[in-house]
Amino acid sequence: MAFVVIGDMLGRLGVDELRWLYPVKILSVALVLLVFWRRYYELAHWQLKLGQLLQAALLGVFVFVLWINLNADWMVMGTPIGFDPRDGGQINLFWVIVRIGGAALVVPVMEELFWRSWLMRWVVNPDFLQQSPANVSIKAFAVTAILFGVEHNQWLAGLVAGVLYAFIYIRSGSLWTAVVAHATTNALLGVWVVLTGEWAYW
Numbered sequence: 001m002a003f004v005v006i007g008d009m010l011g012r013l014g015v016d017e018l019r020w021l022y023p024v025k026i027l028s029v030a031l032v033l034l035v036f037w038r039r040y041y042e043l044a045h046w047q048l049k050l051g052q053l054l055q056a057a058l059l060g061v062f063v064f065v066l067w068i069n070l071n072a073d074w075m076v077m078g079t080p081i082g083f084d085p086r087d088g089g090q091i092n093l094f095w096v097i098v099r100i101g102g103a104a105l106v107v108p109v110m111e112e113l114f115w116r117s118w119l120m121r122w123v124v125n126p127d128f129l130q131q132s133p134a135n136v137s138i139k140a141f142a143v144t145a146i147l148f149g150v151e152h153n154q155w156l157a158g159l160v161a162g163v164l165y166a167f168i169y170i171r172s173g174s175l176w177t178a179v180v181a182h183a184t185t186n187a188l189l190g191v192w193v194v195l196t197g198e199w200a201y202w
Contacts, residue, residue: 003028011081019095022083026102029110041129042117042175043109056177059168060184063161067189068201070157080153083202091194099202100190108182111148115162116169116178120144133170141166161185 003025007018038044048056085095121128123140145166149159161182169178193201 019083019085022102023098026098026106030106033106033109040113040117043113043179046176047174048176048180052172052174052177053180056168056172056180057184059164060181061188063164063181063185064188064192066160067154067157067185068192070154070160075156076153077150077155078153080200082199084199085194096190096194100187100194103190103202104183104187107186108179112165112169112175112178112182115144115148116166117175119147120166132173133175134173136170141170 003021007021010018010021033040083095083099085092085099116133118128120136120140121131121133123143124135124137125131141163145159145162148162149155149157152158165178165182168181169175171177189201193199
C-alpha cells in the first residue's frame with residue numbers, strides 16, 4: 001500500500017518514469033517474505049501431490065482465460081496505467097523479466113498470504129491460525145472475494161479470481177494450491193501481454 005501511495009504521489013508530481021518503482025517494490029516484499037518465511041507455517045513445507053498441482057495449474061489457466069475476456073467497459077474501474085517494458089519502441093528484456101518474475105513469483109505468495117490465509121480466516125476468528133480454511137463463513141468468503149476484486153482495475157475478473165483461488169484453498173486445505181493457481185494466471189498473463197502489446201493489463 002505504501003508503494004501505491006508513493007507511485008501516485010510521484011505521478012502527481014510529474015515524474016514520468018516510474019518503472020524503477022516496480023523492482024524496488026518486488027525486492028522489498030521478497031525480502032520481507034524471506035525474513036519471516038518460517039512463520040508462514042502453511043508454506044513452510046511443500047504439501048501438494050501431483051494431482052493437486054495439476055488442478056491448481058489448470059485453475060490458473062482458466063482464470064487467465066477469463067481475465068483477458070472480462071474486459072468490457074463496465075467491468076473496468078478507472079484507467080489502468082499499465083507497465084510498458086519498451087525503450088525506443090523495442091522491448092527491453094530486463095523489464096519483461098522483472099515484471100513477469102515479480103508477478104509470478106512474489107505477488108502470488110504475498111497476496112495469498114494476505115487475502116486467503118489471513119483475512120478470510122481473520123473475519124471468522126481474530127485468532128486466525130486456529131481457524132480451519134474449510135470452515136470459513138460465507139461472509140468471510142464473500143468479503144474477501146469482493147475486496148480482492150475492487151483491488152484490481154478489472155474488478156469483475158478480480159472478483160471471479162478471488163472466488164476461485166479461495167475455493168481451491170478451502171477445498172484442498174493447502175495454501176500452495178491458491179499460490180500455484182495465482183502464479184500460473186500471472187505468468188500466462190505476462191506472456192500474453194508481451195505477445196500482444198496490451199500493456200494496460202500490467
